[in-house]
Amino acid sequence: MKWRYLRGTARAYLMSIAFWFGLACLMGSQYGVLNRQHLWSSFVQLLGMASVRGFALALWTPPIFYLVGKYLNFSRNRWSYVLACVLGAVPFVLLHSGILWALIPQFDDVQHVYVARTFHSWLEIIRTAFADQIFIYIAMVVAAHAYEYLKRLRREEREKYEYQQALVASELQALKMQLRPHFLFNTLHGIATLVDGDSKSARAMIVKLSDLLRTALDRDQVDLVSLQDELRFAKEYLDLEKMRFGNRLKIEWLIPPATYGLLVPQMILQPLVENAIRHGVSSAREGGWVEVAATQRDGILEIQVRNNVGSKTSSGTGVGLRNTQARLKYLYSGDASLHLTVSDDRTATVSLILPALNSQPATMTRHHGQNVA
Secondary structure: OHHHHHHHHHHHHHHHHHHHHHHHHHHHHHHOOOOOOOHHHHHHHHHHHHHHHHHHHHHHHHHHHHHHHHHHHHHHOHHHHHHHHHHOHHHHHHHHHHHHHHHOOEEEOOOOEEEOOOHHHHHHHHHHHHHHHHHHHHHHHHHHHHHHHHHHHHHHHHHHHHHHHHHHHHHHHHHHHHHHHHHHHHHHHHHHHHHOOOHHHHHHHHHHHHHHHHHHHHOOOOOEEEHHHHHHHHHHHHHHHHHHHHHHEEEEEEOOHHHOOEEEEOOOOHHHHHHHHHHOHHHOOOOEEEEEEEEEEOOEEEEEEEEEOOOOOOOOOOHHHHHHHHHHHHHHOOOOEEEEEEOOOOEEEEEEEEEOEEOOOOOOOOOOOEEOO
């Protein structure tokens, strides 16, 4: 901590010296007269005077910035604060003039010789330069306030950004927590229908469900996963539903291998295929089918989940689709979308459009064109 403080102080003084030395050189070159016959000596003299004046000003700049930053909160008492700033000009003029009196030799323009320093010569410096020094002091104070307000503005913007990020993360986490009970409830309801008639399948579904929940918990800390992993999770969920519906459920995967490495939100497919099951095979006496397809073009990944629509309408709340739309909003800020259409032949299509973000290359058992029924 002490080393950081010393390093910050040294950096402040170096920046101050560099600024005031450069400004003093510009002012000296404007008002100073270079002797063409003794160009080098007059140039060295000009640099020397600029160095002294730049050092004298640089000496007070960091303390003024420090005091403004420390006591700016007292500006709420406006008149007292303004009075303190105004009175600060007095010690600044006295001390700054004293430094110039101590560092710059006194030169008698009449006799063209250097003379000894006296108290009168110090007062003469104050008398002839106090207006310029007060102007410089005001400029320093104004610059210190501008710098402090800029720092506070940047800090507030950073805190606001961090707060918004934390809020989005908490809302996204809440959406995840909302999705899991919904998924668990629907699956347990399916298991309950098999307990009396097919207890063996019910026990197998419970084991499969525990594996799915373990996988979901292991992926809790990540928002994006590869399409390969998401397809694997969706396939395991559909295997679970396959135990329930048997041959009544037909599943087809149309996934090009080139899309396996693209990033998608975790558990983004599960609510879509769950919705397809609920409105398809579970509400159709003759059974149904689900098709999962993916295409990539022009930096866009489109995933479609298609299913037949049963003769009975489901009374579901639609939590899965609403949850998916909300997660897309938080993760992609309008760059992703979800569309649901139902054609005249009673085929429902959910289109998920995402930016095609690449992850590490992955390998996966081919699903392209495969009927997993």
